Amino acid sequence: MNRPRRCALLASGFLVAATAATAAPPKLSDAAPFGVRRGEAAEVTLTGTDLGANPRLIAPFPFQVEALPPERSKPEAWAFKIVVPATVAVGAYPIRVQTDDGVSSPLLFAVGQLPQVAEVEENSRFEAPQALAATPVDVEGRVAGNDVDFYKFAGKKGQRIVVDAQCARVGSGIDPSIKLSQATPTRRFMAAADDTPGLLTDARLTTELPEDGDYVVELSDSRYAGGGRPIYRLLIGEIPIADEVYPLGGRAGETDGFELRGGTSAEIRTAVARLVPLPNTAIHPPLFAGANGLDVESLRPLVVSDAPEIREPADPAAAPVRVAAPVVLNGRIDTPGDEDRFVVATKPGAKLKIRVDAGRLGSSLDGVLQVLNAKGAAIANADDQSTPGPMKNGVAVKMIDPDPALTVDVPADVDEITLVLRDLEKRGGVGFPYRIVVEPAAPGFEIALDASESNVPRGGSAVVAVTLDRKGYDGPVTLSVLDPPAGLTFRPGSIAAGQAIGRISLAAAGDAAFAVADLKIVGEAAGPAGPIRRIASRRDVFAQQDYLATNVREREALATAPTLPGLVTLDAPAGPIEAVHGQPATIPVKIARTAGADAAMDLTALTLPAGFTAAVVKVAEKADQAALVVAVGADAALGATTIGFNAKGKFAPGERTIDAPVVALNVVRPIELTLEKPAYEAAPGATVELKGKVVRKGAFKDPVVVKLDGLPAGLKAEPTTVAPEATDFVVKVVADADAKPAEAAAKALAAFQIDKKDYAFPPAPVAFKIVAAQPK
Template sequence: MRRRLWLLASVALVLLAPCALIAASPVLRELEPRGAQTGKAFTLTLIGRGLAEGATVISPLPATFTVLATKETRDPDAELSFLVELSPQAAVGLYPIRVYTTEGLSNILLFSVGAFPEVVEEESTTQMQEYSNDSPDKAQPIPVPATVNATLRGPDQDFYRFQAKAGQRLVFEVEARRAGSGIDPVVRVLDAAGKELARNDDAPGLGVDARVEVAFPKDGDYYVVVHDSKFSSQAQNFYRLKVGSFAFADGMFPLGWKRGEQHEVEMFGGNLPRPVKVRADLSHVDKDASFTTLSVPGPPGSLPFPFVVGDLPETVKPVSEGIHQLPPSTAMNGRISQRDEVDRYRLSVALAEEWLVELQSGALGTSRLTGVVTIYGSKGKKLASSADTGLDPNSAFLVSAAEAGVDASVAFKVPAETDEVTVAVEDLAQRGGPGYAYRLVAKKQPPDFTLTLATPYVNIPLKGSAQVIAVAERRGYNGPIQLSIPNLPDDLVVEGGHIPQEVSAQNTIRASRQGVLTITPKPGAKPRLLDLTVWGEAVAENGEASRRRAQGPGMITIVRGEKQKPFTASWLGLELPAMVAKERPAALEILTPRYVKLIHGMETEVGWKFVPRRPEIRPPKRVVDRNVPNVGNLRVLSGKTKEYDESGEMVMVTTVGTPPMKFDLLAEATINVDGQEETIAAPAVTFEVVQGYKMEAPGKAATLAPGGKTEIAGRLRREQDFNAPITVKADNLPANVSCSTAEVPGGAEEFTLKCEATVAAPAGEYTIELGSSSTLAGRNKENVPYTIPPVEARLIVTAR
């Protein structure tokens, strides 16, 4: 498939001398430069670690790569340089670059192809004071047009000097966050005296990136200044400043369309004299692609817009005012055109139907809308809203997605006397305008969930294990979810992947919950690249199963700062790129069974062992546990293990208040390899917390005549480790009927209750309860009272 081709085809093979140190999985930290002009040749240097051991570059960049010798002054393991010749047909846009070696697969960094000659900020290439450009008198001169490759460090401000003619119009656009930088840029344009002519922080259609267009009043020198809006220090601190005359738009409408079709898309705002139409041809888009790109007509410069590719029928909201019909399972493309506007739709429903209404808007990056969806029933009564949080799961299964930082969705069940609901869409801050577009879909389906991978790629070491994290966003469904990798090759083993049901004594249900899979090669597995897919499966209360495919993030850039979300690039269309790689310098093994059925109220040990494969590798300071749910007093104790032990145990402790559930314990440790910290992981250990026993009531009703006697016989299904005596009794008996208790000895499973009725017992068929009680040996060997929920049985009292 086209989506995967670039992952599986290397561009250039680099054979270098083996490194004297222990090789590490490759990591890319920087690209120098971050972009280039289309059709030009340039030197590209990859900077990171683990890059020397036969590295192969992987990229869809339309270019040829020729390896260059490493500079003698540089660490050969930390840099790779290439002569890259870009094709003249290379389109303006972002292209992923990664490498792999025998040690593993690297992360992705994005490379930008631009339309203008490239300039490098001198301050970025040296720490020498004479190259600083942090004031007007030290401004770096640049030609026009140009693209400047630069960096910002904390309070840094970069000044550039350029010349402009009277009446000349120039666009100043900063490309940063869209390309994977942590920078939130601000751009300012000043005249020769330092007077500010224009300023922008977050430009329409660019997310947090910045852009201004300036018409210059006279010939002369001017300045353009770039700084971070929060003056933050970011690990990925690059930006590309584009200065030139090019066409740009503030947005487009609609935001997407159906795969296999063509549709006209309107580009509007920016420096376009009027809205222009662009034909989106989706007839040849890959069957798994979720996005394509659309460029603004005219002189190129700005990055193209990501355009959603869907699989449902599409329609556009009518221009007329009033309430419109919302067809089910159809993408309705609309927009909040002005302040305080609320779009309303009629949706035909039926009693007890379960529906999901979801919105795509701000999370796409091409809409300014922070959407809120509200469902109204008959007489205008609010049934649900995506703005609601902390709902009681006993009164509804509605769960807000607002807490998760994603676009709005609402699940609801149709109440009595309702055959039509109103779906309302609005902006959270009552804003509006051409750029406040959305895609609205209503589907008849039970509560469900979505899955997103928090692991952008995975290296699976031979004789070791690797973790894959998936995050479930619950959309009404609060039950357990099982993760799996259906296309995993036979020489790999997957374990774990249990996301437990939501259990809370409070009224707030978590909208987001993670699950972790571990992948372990079998003996004889061969190193190779893989393209894996993670699925999640759940079963609703009515027995209906649902499966959801996990979306990959493509790449993840951590953005430092309070309430900052990581940058991701799901538009790359990647799921879980993986590599079976060489064994690591050490491994962590589990010595005890990896599936444990544990009676709540009891505890068990998980034994582990550190296995070094090089004599210089020391044991970790500690082995830590992860992923244990914070519910029902579940806790993990370290037992008798001391720091730097080569083996030890974790003690999983439950209480009688721990609910029955299935979850995974992940053991991991941090080791030091040649001065670098490296995490090693053990295979997942799955725990199933269960009742000590279950009670089975008689299959048929017991019959009792007034003045007569009968017996109620049943069975206890004990877990293997539960052998305590159990007392069984009958409750909720009708008047004038009594039953004895049954004392079931340890190890026994059958019980009989002897019942009798007086002559005054009223005739009828009754539902009674069979309750039980027992004890468990606590942590200090004391007996702890233990009960399980009662079961129902039927009792018939005949007429006299």
């Protein structure tokens, strides 16, 4: 048995168990239990697939681990013993499993502070509930389909208890409904909850028990569907909770004071915390002391920013604070019907991004934002928004976000705006805090990682896909990796102007030995106001109801791990390979096979940007080379574009997918048109020869017609045809004998077709001037 191993705070931990290696990265689907009580040893079994190749636990909190006997584990279930220190904040954290074959996607795992009890079936009738020996308690259970669970506990008169169904908060797919009744023949109803304000679809109730006796809690999925991962953690008993934490966050590295209101205490409680975000995130786990030696439960993580943090005045009668972007404004709607105002100084004609963070942070506020000018006239309004969600069939699913956001174009005669925030239904009181983020809206972009992890075979490659969300910048973007670990290299990526699909590839050395690395994928561009630099992020949706994301975690890193060498390795030139509009571009591919890996394969391009297509290439058995042919349409964006491709084949024990390193294509037009001179002069009655060259690209051999447009009155020019074998051309420009002095910015046009359609070739500017006739 391995000895326990300590891990530093906020660092990943590893548990090594000697098991047989597999050839597929691990997949993590569930955990039993779904969480552990901090400070106590617990046995945990993680389930999924391909978990048998030397599994290690990756978590953002410290822990001690101890191996269990090997017979307790198998490839679809890995069992171990874990202790999480009592200093870790209560909440749900994303964990992963790493094996010799890679790292899994994340799964939420809870860290609690209460004694844990597992559901025991049959507890589906009010008359036969599962008895709980004591409270407070944390019950773990499942309500798949139309299941209903009942729990009985003993209560005392005057106890103020909490019944909290944590579902979306721990990554569950159920929409809980809870009900509390007395365990008497009359089943006297006490309280119920469904979709508690501030918890989105989760449910929580607080009530005072009227007398000594037994009580029954009923829990079900309000839709009686119980889909997805139908788990819950049900907290019952005298547990400190707060309906509001104010503010909802603060500036990184600063020590701030916080107020906790509502919940199980009639008094306003204060706490102090230094805000240090979890690695690669903008959240700080809350850790506030409560009553009975317990910490306050059910708090969302606090948000950490880099901008100045301003709070609304404590006196409601005070004038609105005046600020300038960038800034974060913290406030709360204290009374029903209230609205808060902030004045933002700005430059006339500026553009500002304004975002409200409330519902996603656990506030009950359903915000409506209005932007006014100095005279009180509305400039803009915002309510719910639609945001990109998880990828489905290569397309980002749109999710509904109840928090408003907008971009404001400040009018040219306005030097300050007023932000007005209220609740949609004019509610207010405890539980309605918010943050308003105000930033300059310079042209830019955001980058989303299409996956949360990347597994790179030693000696091979893995493609990383990103999606660009352009925010006023439409030019090219280059992709790179910031400070990759030893043993890992990358091929940079290029996203051409107007495109949204981006790729880079990672390559691991044959002896790469780095642990799971949190890679920063960086996009850079030359914007109109200076360099633009963004780090790619990933929005992992752990729970959702239809199109409402109920648990989303965002992190600015790609979890990357080396894997065992693959059976087949693909190689291709980095490029750039010239790709001509209307012509195919050929990418040579080298194939290295290990002994016995002789199967035929299909070579397939990954999703290509608009204007590119590629047919599947059949690679014969034992073949050591192939060629991927990419057709370049006339509408493909000019400039550098990086594409990815892979091969699929049936190798024992099943089908395998092998990534190739990405290849850069440099998309060019079918011809280059150059003029000998940029300007010409002609006297009345004279003839001027405009000379130039047509340089063809690739296989383009069609004739090109060159003509002039926009000549000043008095000049005429007949088009000339440049034959397929010719390069040089001359256009004769004739001035009328009575032509009057004039000048104009003319254009030299090249006309030809691609795929039987006129090609939009950009005109070349050329200046023409008619000069006065010289006296004889």
